[in-house]
Amino acid sequence: MDSAANPSDKRVDDSEFLEMTQQDAVQAKMLRQSLEHLASGLGGPALKEMAQEVLSGRMGLREAANVSAYAEEAVQQSAPLAEKWAAMSDSEREALAAEGERRLEEERRQLEDERRAESENRSGTKSRHDGRGWSLY
Structure with a gap:
């Protein structure tokens, strides 16, 4: 089933990932x-x-x-991670959780910056039909 790796193949939209992440766009992006x-x-x-x-x-x-x-396969692949988590001290787990939160916040800022730039690009471009700058001469 390597055909899915072909970029011309259909790609699922983010709605499924948003549903799985309770409409959190950053977590949906990370899930993808x-x-x-x-x-x-x-x-x-x-x-x-x-x-x-x-x-x-x-x-x-x-x-x-x-x-x-x-x-x-998912359970088998995640078993070493679960063992590593279980072997961590509470402070190590807290540090890892804090790092995850920092990463999520960084991704949120990046997504907001991207959306802001897109919005500015759209509002900065003139519509063909906006009437501004039109002249008969």
Whole structure:
């Protein structure tokens, strides 16, 4: 199913990711990035296939989570992370959580800057029909 890696293939819009993240655009963006990493093969062949299916829009993320082969692989791949988390002290966990919050805030600022720039670009361009600057001569 490597055809999903073809850029000409259909890509799922962000509405599914927004639904999964309770309409948080930054978390939706990070979810998409995570799926893109998995689609590159970082999590092994089963998670690569799952991510490609979701990113192409052929399968929803909730639906993919219910496929036993994908779920089993996700559990297997996450086990070392869970063990590492369990071995951390409370202060290490707090530091890691704080770093995650900083990253989310940085992503939020970046998204706001992008939206502001887009808005300024749109408002700065004249419409063909706005009547300003028109002259018969």
